[in-house]
Amino acid sequence: MAVASALNVISTPHYADALEVARVLQPEEAVFCFSAEALRERLAVFTAGFPGTVSFAVKSNPSKDVAIALAAAGLKHWDVASVHEMAMIHGVQRDAHFHYHNPVKSRREISDAYHKHGCRRFAVDAREEVRKIAEIVGDDRTVELAVRFVLPRERTSSAHDFSTKFGAPEHIAIELLQDIDRRGYVPALTFHPGSQSRDPQVYVRHIEAAARIAKLAGVHVGKLNVGGGFPASYPHSKPAPLQNFFTAIADAATRFFGKGTEPELECEPGRGLVATSMSLLTRVKLVCTDGDDIFINDGVYGGLMEFMQVPELQPPFRAIRDGKVLEGETKAWKVFGPTCDPLDVLPSKLDLPAALRDEDFIEFGTIGAYGIATSTMFNGYGSHPVIPVDKVFNG
Numbered sequence: 554m555a556v557a558s559a560l561n562v563i564s565t566p567h568y569a570d571a572l573e574v575a576r577v578l579q580p581e582e583a584v585f586c587f588s589a590e591a592l593r594e595r596l597a598v599f600t601a602g603f604p605g606t607v608s609f610a611v612k613s614n615p616s617k618d619v620a621i622a623l624a625a626a627g628l629k630h631w632d633v634a635s636v637h638e639m640a641m642i643h644g645v646q647r648d649a650h651f652h653y654h655n656p657v658k659s660r661r662e663i664s665d666a667y668h669k670h671g672c673r674r675f676a677v678d679a680r681e682e683v684r685k686i687a688e689i690v691g692d693d694r695t696v697e698l699a700v701r702f703v704l705p706r707e708r709t710s711s712a713h714d715f716s717t718k719f720g721a722p723e724h725i726a727i728e729l730l731q732d733i734d735r736r737g738y739v740p741a742l743t744f745h746p747g748s749q750s751r752d753p754q755v756y757v758r759h760i761e762a763a764a765r766i767a768k769l770a771g772v773h774v775g776k777l778n779v780g781g782g783f784p785a786s787y788p789h790s791k792p793a794p795l796q797n798f799f800t801a802i803a804d805a806a807t808r809f810f811g812k813g814t815e816p817e818l819e820c821e822p823g824r825g826l827v828a829t830s831m832s833l834l835t836r837v838k839l840v841c842t843d844g845d846d847i848f849i850n851d852g853v854y855g856g857l858m859e860f861m862q863v864p865e866l867q868p869p870f871r872a873i874r875d876g877k878v879l880e881g882e883t884k885a886w887k888v889f890g891p892t893c894d895p896l897d898v899l900p901s902k903l904d905l906p907a908a909l910r911d912e913d914f915i916e917f918g919t920i921g922a923y924g925i926a927t928s929t930m931f932n933g934y935g936s937h938p939v940i941p942v943d944k945v946f947n948g
């Protein structure tokens with residue numbers, strides 16, 4: 554370990570935290586500060602506590618540094634939403650196992666996933682998709698098809714509801730499961746309770762439905778993937794500890810499927826695993842002292858897009874000057890991003906020091922999920938280098 558970390562220090566300069574990055578590098582463009590150690594610790598919470606296999610939802614953070622850290626920590630299963638994600642992960646881990654849980658895939662994508670990346674696990678929520686996959690994989694009985702089902706809307710509770718786009722209602726899920734079983738593929742079930750699910754009971758309700766679907770279909774389901782949705786802690790969204798979710802999931806599987814006949818469980822967290830391992834270090838470009846407008850070098854087309862879509866997920870933030878946290882009396886600033894688009898403004902004012910001036914830094918914490926992932930190159934901004942740090946600010 555000592556040797557490995559010494560090598561690490563030689564190969565890439567390592568910083569204590571974003572304060573040191575701000576002081577030493579003074580980055581002009583917004584950068585992400587990433588702690589591989591924080592990510593490893595969070596992975597350990599999942600692998601020690603979750604009653605089954607843990608995979609990572611690559612879409613929540615497609616940065617190679619994250620994939621390398623997870624692979625080095627022993628992660629072998631990856632939930633991917635596209636062939637591009639498979640190619641990126643294969644560049645990091647040759648023997649990666651994929652499940653392609655985007656319910657809608659083109660024929661070309663299915664074929665590339667199957668032939669080029671050895672993917673044998675796919676999610677479906679429509680009959681036509683089962684037919685498409687069957688045309689491509691033929692009679693390969695090792696292929697697993699997981700039916701993505703959905704509960705009626707009032708039965709979900711999350712900051713980000715996915716049920717409006719994906720998932721078969723129960724009566725269709727039953728038919729799909731029977732169709733998959735008849736065709737001879739490995740039948741499985743999966744769901745996604747919505748991102749930042751705050752209540753463990755939402756998993757329990759889905760597991761209850763999974764048992765009902767399997768029973769009514771008359772199909773033995775050997776595997777149940779409970780999706781992502783595990784929450785991270787944000788200033789305005791403080792969830793129960795992960796262990797409460799894990800215990801509720803294990804108990805529900807036994808209760809609804811019966812002791813000894815529970816399916817193997819799997820989860821595919823994105824946010825809950827990666828959110829707390831990155832922060833976004835931005836710099837102030839202009840402070841309008843006769844008003845309350847400030848302009849910074851990143852915004853809703855960059856690492857802060859999710860904040861605009863879901864204000865509940867406002868990240869924690871702090872101002873930095875001379876490598877120290879800038880304290881003092883605060884003022885509610887209206888924060889504009891760097892592009893020439895009037896939409897590029899944060900959805901609420903931020904309480905930051907009244908003494909703020911240009912070239913100060915503003916760090917946004919807990920931005921590891923859907924920060925780098927949804928950032929665009931609008932106006933040429935958004936290259937976002939990833940800087941390794943030991944400790945990440947999370948409010």
Ligand SMILES: *Cc1c(COP(=O)(O)O)cnc(C)c1O
Pocket residue numbers: 610612613632654655745747748749780781782783821822823824825922
């Ligand atoms: C987005 C997604 C995830 C990850 O969701 P989080 O809420 O970030 O945990 C997992 N599985 C699938 C199929 C997804 O689409």
